[in-house]
Amino acid sequence: MALRWQLLKRTVDNAKSALRHNQPGISLSGYFSTSPSFADAPPRLPPFDYQPRPYRGPSGDEVLLKRKKFLGPSLFHYYQKPLNIVEGKMQYLFDESGRRYLDAFAGIVTVSCGHCHPDILNAITEQSKLLQHATTIYLHHAIADFAEALAAKMPGNLKVVYFVNSGSEANELAMMMARLYTGNLEMISLRNAYHGGSSNTIGLTALNTWKYPLPQGEIHHAMNPDPYRGIFGSDASLYAKDVQDHIEYGTSGKVAGFIAETIQGVGGAVELAPGYLKQVYDIVRKAGGVCIADEVQTGFGRTGSHYWGFQTQDVIPDIVTMAKGIGNGLPLGAVVTTPEIASVLASKIQFNTYGGNPVCSAGGRAVLNVIDKEKRQSHCADVGPHLIQRLRDLQQRHDLIGDVRGRGLMVGVELVTDRKNKTPAKAETAVLFEQLRELGILIGKGGLHGNVFRIKPPMCFTKDDADFLAEALDYSMSRL
Numbered sequence: 001m002a003l004r005w006q007l008l009k010r011t012v013d014n015a016k017s018a019l020r021h022n023q024p025g026i027s028l029s030g031y032f033s034t035s036p037s038f039a040d041a042p043p044r045l046p047p048f049d050y051q052p053r054p055y056r057g058p059s060g061d062e063v064l065l066k067r068k069k070f071l072g073p074s075l076f077h078y079y080q081k082p083l084n085i086v087e088g089k090m091q092y093l094f095d096e097s098g099r100r101y102l103d104a105f106a107g108i109v110t111v112s113c114g115h116c117h118p119d120i121l122n123a124i125t126e127q128s129k130l131l132q133h134a135t136t137i138y139l140h141h142a143i144a145d146f147a148e149a150l151a152a153k154m155p156g157n158l159k160v161v162y163f164v165n166s167g168s169e170a171n172e173l174a175m176m177m178a179r180l181y182t183g184n185l186e187m188i189s190l191r192n193a194y195h196g197g198s199s200n201t202i203g204l205t206a207l208n209t210w211k212y213p214l215p216q217g218e219i220h221h222a223m224n225p226d227p228y229r230g231i232f233g234s235d236a237s238l239y240a241k242d243v244q245d246h247i248e249y250g251t252s253g254k255v256a257g258f259i260a261e262t263i264q265g266v267g268g269a270v271e272l273a274p275g276y277l278k279q280v281y282d283i284v285r286k287a288g289g290v291c292i293a294d295e296v297q298t299g300f301g302r303t304g305s306h307y308w309g310f311q312t313q314d315v316i317p318d319i320v321t322m323a324k325g326i327g328n329g330l331p332l333g334a335v336v337t338t339p340e341i342a343s344v345l346a347s348k349i350q351f352n353t354y355g356g357n358p359v360c361s362a363g364g365r366a367v368l369n370v371i372d373k374e375k376r377q378s379h380c381a382d383v384g385p386h387l388i389q390r391l392r393d394l395q396q397r398h399d400l401i402g403d404v405r406g407r408g409l410m411v412g413v414e415l416v417t418d419r420k421n422k423t424p425a426k427a428e429t430a431v432l433f434e435q436l437r438e439l440g441i442l443i444g445k446g447g448l449h450g451n452v453f454r455i456k457p458p459m460c461f462t463k464d465d466a467d468f469l470a471e472a473l474d475y476s477m478s479r480l
């Protein structure tokens, strides 16, 4: 086995230099003639007509040294040999040597429209040339225009927008609103959820890997309605009953609110059991609470079938939080709610220095325009099922794949060592993760046990990219 890995590593290392620029016409089959079992050439990145600039900055090793010296010890990096990514263009990234990678994780789902999208770049640079400071104390059209455009994307009476700088801030604000509006304290979130790393949102977060042992502040974690791993399968009403039980037996009978991602992101692209949110929203509202949808990863058309993830469950939340894709990489977040709920914040000064600054607002508005102009939602509806089907085909041939799930371009592949017990294939996931990088694919890894590949590329990801990803996974798995 060790010898097979050494051979594979050597052949992949040799192939790497040839793959570096992915020049059409380079045949890699020669690199794989060292062993008959590795006769098949590795799959190749789809062609892409773009030449990255020559990089003259510090090397990855130098950057790593400096990070270790000057940045917090909690900072982690992907890959045994961390990548020094220095340029991006649409769905591709380039490292310091100019090697191209398919970005199947979009910088943790932040890049919605593509790296350095020209329209968004243009909006940001033009605004930067004119003015950039915190301007809600003066008038500026950018924040008002952006708020109007975002409100137009919301259903029901979700018409009041607050801008913040991150997903954690958005969820902090949403939780504060819920508590002030209802006069209740207790919140309910789901196990396996991630809602942020600030001191309050870490309480909503239920993934132990991310949680510091601090007081959680009146937060209950309900059973995760996970159709694959949950004990009730896809039976939404049994999971909803758990929320009812929390309210009845764990609180005074009243709650401030319920928050859920509509597809869990960090938790491993887990779609909630169909019909779950509808039932839970009813229960929570009867207990005096408001319902918060965390759209930090699922919003802006990524699910393909809908613009917002909550629409896949046919509900309208009272508060919606968003970040990441809203800014195509800019530090930007938002909370959208009803005028009635928003009115509770009017009793004090509610202020966020950089929230809705002109540059981020111009960029965010450009993101909304690009998603519409380039029909990114319907693109996700087209490419997502193709990718999922390719992955399900692989599942037929590789026992390691326990589950393929997701919607549009928000996809999870869960690896297990045995399908019956669903034992997480942690080591195999880690090896394949490195192998995919060797083949030129940067993917996300997550889930409670770290055994889920998270595929959430920029929404310009194509069917050719999907084929390449599936072939690379097949290629690596066949050699495990």
Ligand SMILES: Cc1ncc(COP(=O)(O)O)c(C=O)c1O
Residues within 6 Å of the ligand: 108, 165, 166, 167, 168, 169, 171, 194, 195, 196, 197, 261, 265, 266, 294, 295, 296, 297, 323, 324
């Ligand atoms: C669903 C969800 N909510 C909230 C957050 C927190 O966002 P941020 O890291 O911008 O604070 C994240 C981050 O990964 C997330 O995935």
